[in-house]
Amino acid sequence: MLCEYASVMAGAERLLLARLKAGRVWTGDLKVSFYQPLGLSATHLDMAYRQLMAKLSSVAELAGERAKDLAQKIGSKTTDIARKRKQLRRAALSLAKARQATASLESRIGKQRLALAAAGDKTRDDQLFVLKHLLGQYHASVAATVSLRKQITSRRFGLHQHQRRLAILECKRAKAEEQAKDPSLCFGSSKLFRAQFQLEANGQEDLATWREDWRASRSSQFTLDGNSSKEGGNQFARLRRRADGLFDLELRLPKAITHLATRTFKSAGHDIACIDLRGLSFNHGDAVIRQALESGRPVTVKFRRDKKSWKLSVSVDHAMEAKAADFAGGALGVDLNAGHVSAALLDASGNPVEVFDFPCVSYGRTADRAKDAIRNVAADIAALAARHGVPVVAERLDFARKKKDLKASDPRYARMLSSFAYSAFGQALASACLRRGVALVRVNPAYTSIIGRVKFARRYGLSVHEAASFTIARRAMGYSERLPRSSDGTVTVPTNGCVHVTLDLPVRNGSRHVWSQWNGLNKEYHKKALAALRSSGRRSRPARTTSVTSGGRPPGGAGGTLAGGVDPLHGHTAEAGRSRRKSLQSSGQGVGRMPGIHS
Secondary structure, three states: OHHHHHHHHHHHHHHHHHHHHOOOOOOHHHHHHHHHHHOOOHHHHHHHHHHHHHHHHHHHHHHHHHHHHHHHHHHHHHHHHHHHHHHHHHHHHHHHHHHHHHHHHHHHHHHHHHHHHHOOOOOHHHHHHHHHHHHHHHHHHHHHHHHHHHHHHHHHHHHHHHHHHHHHHHHHHHHHHHHHHOOOOOOOOHHHHHHHHOOHHHOOOOHHHHHHHHHHHHOOEEEEOEOOOOHHHEOOEEEEEOOOOOEEEEEEOOHHHHHHOOEEEEEOOEEEEEEEEEEEOOOOOHHHHHHHHHHOOOEEEEEEEOOOOEEEEEEEOOOOOOOOOOHHHOEEEEEEEOEEEEEEEEOOOOOEEEEEEEEEOOOOOOHHHHHHHHHHHHHHHHHHHHHHOOOEEEEOOOHHHHHHHHHHHOHHHHOOOOHHHHHHHHHHHHHHHHHHOOOEEEEOOOOHHHHHHHHHHHHHOOOHHHHHHHHHHHHHOOOOOOOOOOOOOEEEEEOOOOOEEEEEOOOOOOOOOHHHHHHHHHHHHHHHHHHHHHHHOOOOOOOOOOOOOHHHOOOOOOOOOOOOEEEOOOEEEOOOOOOEEOOOOOOOOOOOOOOOOOO
């Protein structure tokens, strides 16, 4: 019966999409011409239209985020192409000079051969020595010319590949922008649709089997919107709570499938066909659903079929007030990175107490699995803050800045963070904090990485990202981060590799904002860090991390913390479920003041 119900509702959505794409406008005339032939009520058709608009809006939003990602990749690729062209011009100039040198040596060798032939016995040895020397230079010049030719050929090929990649990215961005402006849907998924052209490779026995799967996939879910004016908060799916705490659902059927009803009755002069689903229970939110039923709020019921059975989910409006931030007990700073989330717990004076690393890998995963990993980490962070009674401090969402900072750190890690994961984490963290009754504060993350790297990383033995989360929390608590003092005017800071660089501290200028000084120091760091990485000849390899599943997390929500060995890029890593307590004693010179003191 649920399959038939889903088939009717999905058919209405597909027909609506076809008419809208053909230029029709959603009006009363269009509604009247639809719902009676489909065997649906006007209310059913309204719900199908709202679901269709929600799906199209989701497609447009994802396409817009994808277009932003592609725009950043295009900008990066354009920079790479400009650099490749510059290198190619330099190589071409070097080749021209090498050819001139070779031609000059050929001329000199010819003259020297004539001089050798005309030389007497006394000067013959000297002339022969000069000729051998010129021949050595000539062969070296020829070898350099050949090497430059190969180098130019290789650079031209590399430039061609970069240009091809740029054209592909621009084409993808154009499609994404078009999809964002005029979204479209493939009911049943494009992947399954393309499977009909390669049946064996996609595990399909024949076309008939594929067609069955295709039809089932196109009719695998339907939603019945809530209505506060109706009993049970829904006109067609009415929940009733039983004395034993379970729920019964009265599902009223549209005219097209009334023959499948198990019970009929009259209401307001109309024949109502329905089926009853008894003894329902929900994994989460029983109290919220019960409260919504008692207060007469809308209750939206959604049916979804997976590989095993049909699943029922209920959505209600549950208003919750955000808690005001109180830093009397400290704060928990959070810094999102590619592959993990770093958090730092501070006391009321702004000193570090503990640091945590939560594995959060979304790269290369499906959207559902990425969302699950992100939500688990957000729940762990909110639970950790609730246990310590402190607010959560996170960076204000700015994906472009975050991507730029990560790329400066390591381009391979930058590719692992998508705008989808970045925005999804912000939403999941806000939702988790709201459910836990934890205050969430967002701050401007400008220069938090360089501040943490310079002032706190070496001092407390923190990774760069842990130090950044520490700085984020201090910023929300009102602490100003001035440049550290040093007797020799320099400071040694760690890079993302296994080396350190020494930076010259700028002169303090009280008339300018402190961020202008951090900006100059940040630019100097990136130059010296890049030079150190090139001179060392080593490239850091991204660490392999795995997300912590809900079944493996310890109670209390701290299942994502890490402790143990040191990773060159992200600091300390080890098994999940443990945290590290850091000493407050300073180590190293020129790393700034004590964080508990306003500076």
